Amino acid sequence: MFALDNEQLLQHESKGFTLTKESVNDLQLYSEQTDTLNVMFDLGSNYDIIIDKNVYETLLKRQTPRMYTNYRREGLTDTIAEFHDITVFCNGIAIPDCTLSYIPSIDRNVAGNIFAGKINFILANGDLYIKQRTDSALQVIQDGLPSLGLRLNVRNNTICVTALEINGPAEKAGLMLGDKVIAIDKGAIESDIMSVSSGRLEPYIRQAKSFTLEIERNGERKIFVIMRKRISI
Template identity: 30%
Template sequence: MNSATPTPSKARFGKYIGIYLAIILFVCAFGLGVLAGQAYYVRKQIQNENGQIEISKVINLNRTLNKSDEVNFYQFWEIWDKIKQKYVNTNVKDVDLFYGAIEGMVYALGDPYSVYMVPKTADEFAKDLSGEFEGIGAEIGIKGGQLTVVAPLTDSPAEKAGLRAGDKILSIDKASTFGMDVNTAVSQIRGKAGTEVVLVITRNGAGKAFEVKITREKINVPSVNFSWQGDKVAYIRVLQFNEDTETDFDRYVSRLAKEGAKGIVLDLRNNPGGFLDTAVSMSSEWIENGVIVSEKSENGYGKDHPVVGGHRLVGYKTVVLVNGGSASASEIVAGALQDHGKAIVLGEKTFGKGSVQDFETFEDGSALKLTVAEWYTPNGRNINKDGIRPDIEFKEDWENEKIGEDKMLEKALELLTAKQWPPEKDKIVTTTTAEKAP
């Protein structure tokens, strides 16, 4: 079970941990002599009259408040002391109060994708990105203020139980999700393989809310699937932009020219996202120069992510499949290929998860995931606000498709083998009927 993937860069996530620890070790080694000389002076500054270390003095040591500061940190420590002295349960640990205070501070931002993670949660998040975890195999996020299924992973317990992209989760094992953040929801849905979780959900067109019972399993997320379709059309399904995606994708791309591919279907449906670097390198296989995606924030910060090496798929007729479960890194790829005129985007409007998170780990194993900007396509579209609208809208027919049937894929193959290329855009292909609850 994942939270809607925040598209961290591997440079920020994978390499950061090693660099951070290296810096810590270097600073510790270099600073031992200096610290030895200053230790007595600092200790006297932060001790109270009884010789005990006061946390408030540690925090405020050498800190100068500027005129804009309206926060009295001594009130925080006053409340801390009152809890320690008067709270009925004397078993409360300092570390729990400490973590709780930080979690509350980040929660106050009102951003579902900015999260402070205690060490255990941070470790689980890292496992999610590696592609192995135990749970139901679904990506969740916040949409319209409600806990929402971004996408069930292919062949996961969630998909087998009938969970769909866009489902709103009202409760988890009878606990209401009202006001619940993503990480709390993930921790409640996640569990040991073989155990069961009961979700109450609502679905567009389904009428009343209904229960979905799901048995948890060990989830091994495949990165990329490949097959030949029709008359030498390469079908590449990218399920997640995790640690293995770039290697797997590269292996399949190397086959296309050798085996005479006449077209490509890039399937990003129900792909919740992942690493930014992988999205940029994948897009660069079709795009020769220019920008893949840009980061922008209200404080004036901006950064372009340009094309990198590759370009092996330039000139191939390509159709990209998307739906409401395509999010984050998936939207970056679809938006870049669409804006550069390298592919036709077919399907439904994407999820609209276009915020940029920095991910930092700390000495104790905890981590902070903080939104610092929003994604914009090469033509300046705000992914977080608008999502990616397809060139040709095709609404999936969940109820009437037979097992193993994929009408959207069939439509993509039809477009690639038609005499006219590129096909007429801004068309709507409707095959849906009113959806009913399973």
């Protein structure tokens, strides 16, 4: 990011980038599945690309989404549709392996910080300078629900199950939204707020082929074993 009065430095640093003027609130993307897609560029959004209902209905004609329920807060649960492995083009630059998510309670087109991490960019006032990112770090940028079909996050200062894939491994094992997490793999990784905020917990779940989860539900403790291919309790 550059100060508005630092034009000389901006010109130097933006060599090799393509300019998309006044595109922070109206960034034009394109894909074979969606045609033109205008999004708002929002670094505060912890998603790849969020889409509105119109784009969702267009995608639904061409691809079957992965569906999961998401516990946002008490009394508010979304059913989210994820479309994976979509290559999006921005100003002629290809951004592969994008995840487009339809979240009914948001229902607007937003490119979030995961999308931003897939490109090199310079933000200058309302303009974006964009360049293809090719370094190895690009390979570890992921969005969407882990393959075990659940997400753990903080709600009311407690780690709990906040997302479940419909008919996915975790739901079939018997887990429910809002289950409070007591232990993960018998303490192999901490099940506390710091583990979530530091970013350690989600990679652990993404890389696991299976893991054991001890939870509390309605005052009763239960233990579940979640596996990618077969489920046991």
